[in-house]
Amino acid sequence: MWFPDWPLDRLRRARRQASPSAKPAETRRPFVLVEPGPKGLLVAASNASARAQGIGAGLRFTDARARLPELAHEEIDREADRAALDRLADWTIRWTPLTALDGEDGLMLETTGCDHLHGGERGMLDRLGAVFGRMGLTHRMGLAATPGAASALARAAPGTILDTGAERAGLAELLTTALRLSGEAETLLRRFGLTRIGQLYGIERTALARRFRSEEAADAVLLRLDQALGHRSEPPDWIRPVPDHVARLPCPEPLGSTEGVEEGLARLLADLCTQLAGQGLGARSFVYHAFRTDGTVSSVGISAARPVRDPAHLARLFRDRLERIDPGFGIDLLMLEAHRTGPMSDSTAALSTELVGGEVDEGALARLADRITAKFREGVVTVRHPVASHLPERSERSAPFDGAMPVPGAGPTGPRPLRMFAHPEPVQVLAEVPEGPPIRFVWRKRPRRVVRADGPERIAPEWWRALTPPPGEATPDGAGRKWLAPKLDPRADAEFIAKVHEKLTALDPGRAPQPRARDYYRVEDEDGRRYWVYRDGLYDDGRGGPPEWFVHGLFA
Template sequence: TDARARCPDLMHEDIDREADSRALSRLGHWMVRLSPLVALDGPDGLMIETTGCDHLHGGEPAMMENVASLLERNAIPHRLGLASTPGAASALARAWPGHILADGEEAADLTELPISALRLSQEAETLLKRFGLRQIGQLYGIDRKALGRRFQSRSAADAVLLRLDQALGLRHEPLAPLREAPSHVSRLPCPELLLATEGVQAGLEWLADDLCSRLADIGEGARAFGFHAFRADGEVSSVAITLARPVRTPKHILRLFSEKLDRIDPGFGIDLLMLEARRTGPMETSAPALSGDLAASETDPVLLSALADRITAKLGEGAVQITEAHESHLPEQAERKAGFDGHLPAPAGPHVSHGPRPIRLIEPPEEIKVLAEVPDGPPLRFIWRRVPHAVTRADGPERLAPEWWTWTAPPPPSASPEGVDRKWLNPKLDRRADAAFIARIRADLEAADPGEPVANLPRARDYYRIEDEEGRRFWLFRQGLYEDGRGGAPLWFMHGLFA
């Protein structure tokens, strides 16, 4: 009535809080175009997690301009603030709009902002103003216990300290995103506290059936499961298992958990059990073969994965590994270990582009003393592990060039004119290096000290298959060539034994 007396043409209507909430939620879903994580910040704000998103807009200032122009084009009044903590970003938007706060400068830049920017209750804000505390910086030097005594309740004082710590990054502030990830969790409240292991086992069986049924409805399985027991004293006792491939078979899951259920400590009683599925994904389902003769492979991937899961449950994650082929000129790098993910590596093709290889390799190759025909002849005699061997037959050499495309040269003694260390690595080049390219590398590195050999350049290997007087066959190589300008005299190494 007073407002209409002062302004007779005033337009007014009742506040519709529910409509405002729905509009803010729709705006939050619309802002997902900027970041996948958008949460509500009170009844009039949005919190957007922009970590890793600013480079898509050309940096943080450009991202702020894009957001502002986007809202202006849609006639949405706004105030923006960007900081490394949600509390600081909210304070900037309410009291210092348009400002970008650098990481680690929360305490310095928030000093002069009013305490109303901390998202406090009206009662707490009024009480702080009565004490003469009107700026955030005035709260820094006050003893926390003394501040707590000024409030009528402990919870009100804790709320002020919580908001202050969240703004300064001293406490983590969880966000509840508008678009939550699909929940793969099954919970079982306990009417009475569980104290016996049998009750925990029975609860786990019910949870496994329920969760696997949910996964089957969406056609997915999980490669990891976590089992949590929430105790009456507020503590949580948890165990977890990992699997080689997505699974949703309750029997198999229970068998793996049976190895770890003794780690669940019921304490004074368990009032909630929870089983969650992690690393979910689609399952490969196929009908089993009618007989072994009709099977596509001699190895059953399901049974093999089940065996790997049991070994992992006993020995820990990463205990099961497989050897897979790796493309490399160097024999010791032609294979590598990888974690077993439920699939065996494809067999290598029949084409072989190198000479015979020994059954056993020595890793790392052992240096030997050799008497050989110079400059590039095969060895005549060699000493390995203090035992001399006379060579009767030799086959070779098989030359393996160094993998120059994976090699990075050390920086020269003097920096380049641009002040950037030069590195000789170009993924766009073809792997077939020519002599001109190698010569160009050596000439550039030798420019710092002409006349000195470049010992750090990779050197070629010449492999020989050797047979001694007793019929034993060896695989050895000479690393480097005489007068190749890449170091001193070539070195000989023993690398393998033939059967």
């Protein structure tokens, strides 16, 4: 599909939607859209009245104004044009799930397996043309087995349908400008007298390449020719993933109420879940589309932690999001898509948690996570996965909940607080030395007196991390001039590692990090609040100054 007047049509539609009773001025007199060029303003698009006066795209605006002093103009809005084309591409998924942008003023639709739903290939083109005509969009369409051939037909022979394998003969008489070439390549082809695509067939490729000033320009012509003829593949960049399963519900009369949207969803969920059940599948993502009569689409989606196909559960997840669908001037088609499908067990749910057979009913947990995600946002439910590290802040990583509980690791040697800070907060401590627990400490500008203390739990430093440089850096070699990245195995000989660390410290004490042991204490203040504090370093350990104290978490 090619929309030759897309910027003007887009502006006209936007003005009509803003003020339905007003007639856009650009339809009554010569009008152009301009944009800055290297030597001043250039005409980017012109309406029929301006084109009748010889004013077209690429003309300098000063020359256009000299020809037609009363010429009206506005600056083109490329971002708004692209956003509107994106929305139109979204709307065309009602015809086929595979839609891509074709430049700044065209769309590419893959109709294989869809045209029979609309009366065949010719019937589909006629129906699309009628819809675009009602929208007020100037359009040209072509249909072929390759994207390049279809684009060429839309620009040079609109309405033509080529059968598979007929590209060579069908494109022979078309102008070379239909191959989506650069301006430089088109100019050179005209200079050589090559104005028809068929004239390129009989020229040797090496001879054609020699006629161009650069090898890149010749390769561009050959690439476009091969793509149009099907000799080289041209996979389009589809704007959305292809759904695994789809259910459609045409509306005999345009829907204008939320109740109709809800009833349509209930029917589509029953249909789609039946499809999934027939193949023993569930889906983790569902998208509900409402196609309006004005050529726009409103969509909402939900996600599940694990594959599901329960209509009641899915309806509950959609319930709080249906209010986002605006019927506008009416909805004439509803569609529900299922993405990320996977096998699903047919076993029935347990009557109670005691009958699950395990400590956690993962099915009930997944349904709870689905409801929370639907209420808030995607990724809000996370789980903590164990990581092989002694340091508490490195011993876990957060990841989105995918329906399964993480495999438990070795676990810490002592109890951990319910709430752990991402970054330990420093405190001022009065403690029994050298290794006693805190007696009093000041945290967040408030003094607290300790009445109970338990510990210490000593966590030794991860000395191998001290020998691994930060990202983008490395450790110095023996001369102290270059930086290398040694690959050391933490399980290697400890004596060897200690010698390497000692040498690095002697070479550059400022660069060599000094890992220190930590002593963790569980303390309770006089108000009953419990904290997880630690002393970073030991007295006279030779690895820095006096120890520092931090609060790392809070117990319930």
